[in-house]
Amino acid sequence: xxxxxWIESFEGRAVSASxxxxxAGRTLADELGVKLAAVVYGENAREIGRxxxxxxxxxxxxxxxxxxxxxxxxxxxxxxxRLVKTHxxxxxxxxxxxxxRELMASCALDCESGLISDAIELRVDEGQIxxxxxxxxxxxxxxxxxxxxxTFVTVRARAFQPLPKDERRSAEIVAVESVAADDEISYVxxxxxxxxxxxxxxxxxxxxxxxxxxxxxxxxxxxDLGGEDANVWKAKEGFANTLQPLAEALGxxxxxxxxxxxxxxxxxxxxxxxxxxxxxxxxxxxCGISGAIQHQAGMRGSKIIVAVNKDPEAPIFKLAxxxxxxxxxxxxxxxxxxxxxxxx
Amino acid sequence: MHIVxxxxxxxxxxxxxWVDDNGDVTWGDVATVVNPWDEYSLxxxxxxxxNTGGTATVVAIGSELNNxxxxxxxxxxxxxxxxxxxxxxxxxxxxxxxxxxxxxVKKLGDVDLVIFGKESVDVATDQHTYQLAxxxxxxxxxxxxxxIDVDPASGVIKVERMLEQGKQVLSGKLPAVISVMKxxxxxxxxNFLGIRKAAKAQIPVWTAQDLAIDLPAAATRAVAYRNPxxxxxxxxxxxxxxxxxxxxxxxxxxxxxxxx
Ligand SMILES: Cc1cc2nc3c(=O)[nH]c(=O)nc-3n(C[C@H](O)[C@H](O)[C@H](O)COP(=O)(O)OP(=O)(O)OC[C@H]3O[C@@H](n4cnc5c(N)ncnc54)[C@H](O)[C@@H]3O)c2cc1C
Ligand SMILES: Nc1ncnc2c1ncn2[C@@H]1O[C@H](COP(=O)(O)O)[C@@H](O)[C@H]1O
Numbered sequence: 001x002x003x004x005x006w007i008e009s010f011e012g013r014a015v016s017a018s019x020x021x022x023x024a025g026r027t028l029a030d031e032l033g034v035k036l037a038a039v040v041y042g043e044n045a046r047e048i049g050r051x052x053x054x055x056x057x058x059x060x061x062x063x064x065x066x067x068x069x070x071x072x073x074x075x076x077x078x079x080x081x082r083l084v085k086t087h088x089x090x091x092x093x094x095x096x097x098x099x100x101r102e103l104m105a106s107c108a109l110d111c112e113s114g115l116i117s118d119a120i121e122l123r124v125d126e127g128q129i130x131x132x133x134x135x136x137x138x139x140x141x142x143x144x145x146x147x148x149x150x151t152f153v154t155v156r157a158r159a160f161q162p163l164p165k166d167e168r169r170s171a172e173i174v175a176v177e178s179v180a181a182d183d184e185i186s187y188v189x190x191x192x193x194x195x196x197x198x199x200x201x202x203x204x205x206x207x208x209x210x211x212x213x214x215x216x217x218x219x220x221x222x223x224d225l226g227g228e229d230a231n232v233w234k235a236k237e238g239f240a241n242t243l244q245p246l247a248e249a250l251g252x253x254x255x256x257x258x259x260x261x262x263x264x265x266x267x268x269x270x271x272x273x274x275x276x277x278x279x280x281x282x283x284x285x286x287c288g289i290s291g292a293i294q295h296q297a298g299m300r301g302s303k304i305i306v307a308v309n310k311d312p313e314a315p316i317f318k319l320a321x322x323x324x325x326x327x328x329x330x331x332x333x334x335x336x337x338x339x340x341x342x343x344x
Numbered sequence: 345m346h347i348v349x350x351x352x353x354x355x356x357x358x359x360x361x362w363v364d365d366n367g368d369v370t371w372g373d374v375a376t377v378v379n380p381w382d383e384y385s386l387x388x389x390x391x392x393x394x395n396t397g398g399t400a401t402v403v404a405i406g407s408e409l410n411n412x413x414x415x416x417x418x419x420x421x422x423x424x425x426x427x428x429x430x431x432x433x434x435x436x437x438x439x440x441x442x443x444x445x446x447x448x449v450k451k452l453g454d455v456d457l458v459i460f461g462k463e464s465v466d467v468a469t470d471q472h473t474y475q476l477a478x479x480x481x482x483x484x485x486x487x488x489x490x491x492i493d494v495d496p497a498s499g500v501i502k503v504e505r506m507l508e509q510g511k512q513v514l515s516g517k518l519p520a521v522i523s524v525m526k527x528x529x530x531x532x533x534x535n536f537l538g539i540r541k542a543a544k545a546q547i548p549v550w551t552a553q554d555l556a557i558d559l560p561a562a563a564t565r566a567v568a569y570r571n572p573x574x575x576x577x578x579x580x581x582x583x584x585x586x587x588x589x590x591x592x593x594x595x596x597x598x599x600x601x602x603x604x
Contacts, residue, residue, distance in 0.1 A: 010509060073484060097508060098486070098487055098506075098507050098508060099507065101470050101471065101474070101486075102474045102484065102486050104471075105438075105470075105471040105473075105474035105475050105478075106474045106475070106477070106478050106484070108438075108471075108475070109438075109439070109442065109474070109475040109478040109479060110478060112439060112560060112563070113563055114437075114439075114563030114564040115438060115471055115563075115564070116564060117468075117469045117470060117471055118468065118469075125567075130567065134468075134572075135369075135466060135467050135468065135569075136355070136361040136369065136466050136467075137357065137361075137465070137466075138572065139360070139361040139362065139572070140361055140362065140363055140369055140569055140570070140571065140572070141569065141570045141571070141572050142467070142566055142568075142569055143566070143567040143568045143569070143570070144564055144565065144566055144567060145564065145565055145567050146563055146564045146565075147563060147564075147565070148563040151563075182481075184483075184517065185477075185481060185482060185483040185484075185516070185517075186483070186516065187483055187485060187514045187515060187516035188514065188515050188516065189512055189513070189514050190512065190513040190514070191512070192507065192509050192510045192511070192512045193510050193511045193512070200508045200509075202508070206603070206604075250604070268525070268526060268527040269506065271526075274357050274380075274465055275380055275381065275465070275526050276526075282603040283598065283603040283604070293357065293358050294357050294358070297357070300575070303603060304598070304601050304603050305577075306594065306598075312581075317579055317581070318577070318579070319575075319577060320577070320579050321577055321578070321579065321580065321601075322579070322580050322581075322582055322594055322597055322598075323579055323580070323581045323582065324581070324582050324590055324591075324594060325581060326587065326590075330587050331587060331590070331591065334587040334588050334590070334591035335591045335594065335595070337588075337591065338588070338591035338592045338594075338595045339595055339604075342595050342599070
């Protein structure tokens with residue numbers, strides 16, 4: 001008997017959050033008394049399979065055929081479905097990234113199996129895999145169980161601690177062949193246009209976010225705005241030259257409120273909240289963000305929240321462990337300086 | 345071209361939601377709204393139907409609670425709305441859900457494209473879209489940030505999608521299921537005429553029998569709901585004479601918390 005963990009990779013390297021899924025799988029496998037197998041596809045899959053052993057897998061199935069060199073839903077799903085039908089694992093776990101969500105959902109359907117998404121706790125209850133997952137923007141916790149022979153689970157990023165890497169742990173590594181995908185329903189992908197300096201918010205340990213307050217930048221406007229709105233110019237300048245340096249000093253990702261996104265201060269990819277990304281970093285620094293309920297929905301799970309806001313009544317202070325009441329255009333540069341001094 | 349879009353009602357995002365003494369989820373008597381992510385899919389459906397000279401249908405699966413979302417869809421400009429309800433089964437299970445949804449798409453007959461919002465803002469499973477595509481045996485294009493081209497004559501669709509690592513262009517053959525992101529368009533507000541039309545609309549209800557399908561057994565079950573533990577935050581407002589003092593103090597606190 002086995003349990004599977006799908007290890008996501010990109011450009012020949014494992015996505016580090018996959019080790020969290022592996023740790024979640026390890027606990028379940030021990031509880032159920034089954035072997036834990038990592039499933040790895042693509043460039044460098046064999047090496048990543050070995051690495052998976054270091055992080056807790058008992059064995060690894062890998063496939064580095066051309067058909068799965070790059071992520072493609074059809075080809076990936078066809079192979080995972082075949083592996084599940086052959087080995088009948090009690091569970092298949094992956095970290096809930098965009099790719100994993102669609103892959104796991106597709107395979108769960110192909111196998112007529114239950115899927116529990118976004119789990120933050122996992123256990124076995126009377127023989128059934130049972131998970132807790134947040135619902136209603138985290139206002140409620142929902143417990144779900146699955147009664148199918150194989151249960152598919154996606155786990156929320158940063159909800160499970162990866163096991164420490166142990167180079168002495170090795171495992172049986174088994175090569176598998178890809179399955180021809182159905183051409184009729186396969187898409188053709190042009191390469192990914194990676195955005196420069198982009199940090200994945202969901203995996204970030206530290207996030208610095210800016211809101212509508214970013215527009216109150218004291219910096220003088222240039223003579224020629226090139227048709228841009230004055231507030232947009234000021235906010236963009238602030239994101240680039242005030243918030244970004246703090247993020248760099250901290251090794252943090254940059255987030256934003258919806259108000260900042262909708263006003264065109266920063267692209268949607270940065271939006272945190274109910275209609276943006278749900279994040280749970282160790283440290284979340286909200287600058288010029290009031291803390292509306294829909295913003296809270298995306299960041300309430302952060303370990304330590306810091307608020308910088310000139311309004312002492314802003315709701316964000318009710319959520320924050322530390323607050324500085326003041327103008328972010330004075331506070332943030334001082335903070336960046338203090339950090340650099342401390343870190344150097 | 346016939347485009348189908350799915351939607352449902354969700355509690356207003358500002359509503360207080362909690363688990364009551366009976367263990368049920370409640371939001372008091374706060375009104376429901378159309379799932380906010382679906383405003384983008386509804387808008388895109390209307391726009392693409394117009395661009396291609398086609399037609400559009402909106403479908404909700406579940407109880408009459410979803411009529412609010414359907415009426416909002418009509419008010420925005422979707423000409424046909426219908427609801428699928430089968431009280432005998434647990435539609436919260438996605439195997440059951442997709443069987444009903446696929447049944448509805450097949451009964452409609454000539455559908456070329458299904459457009460979804462990214463997820464339900466309340467339960468946020470983000471799984472129904474992919475599983476419907478699978479049941480239908482259609483191509484799935486997810487997280488679409490832009491429809492570059494859709495040509496019913498050649499049966500080709502080309503889109504731009506958003507992944508964690510960046511943007512990607514994909515193309516494939518119709519029929520297809522796509523899910524769209526915020527930012528793909530500016531959803532319109534219903535106008536007076538639309539609202540009046542929605543108020544008068546009769547919404548047909550189809551059952552599993554109408555769809556002539558066999559329903560699978562549910563694989564998952566919601567066992568219980570609980571209120572998350574109260575988060576006790578003691579807020580410390582950092583005090584100090586100068587900005588430098590306060591910044592230094594905060595940095596010290598963050599080091600003591602071991603988050604740096
Ligand atoms: C269906 C729905 C979904 C939504 N989804 C999201 C979501 O995903 N994410 C999200 O964020 N919001 C979301 N919202 C919007 C949300 O309700 C708020 O409108 C939004 O979060 C407000 O953003 P903000 O805090 O930046 O702006 P505001 O509320 O305008 O707050 C700006 C803050 O900046 C402070 N400020 C101004 N100047 C300075 C300065 N110089 N220094 C310091 N502080 C300053 C002000 O005191 C104020 O507190 C959603 C709303 C709806 C209805
Ligand atoms: N019961 C339902 N009826 C119609 N559409 C739904 C239903 N449940 C989910 N959807 C749609 O499916 C998409 C993905 O939702 P979900 O998988 O529930 O996160 C969203 O656009 C929802 O509006």
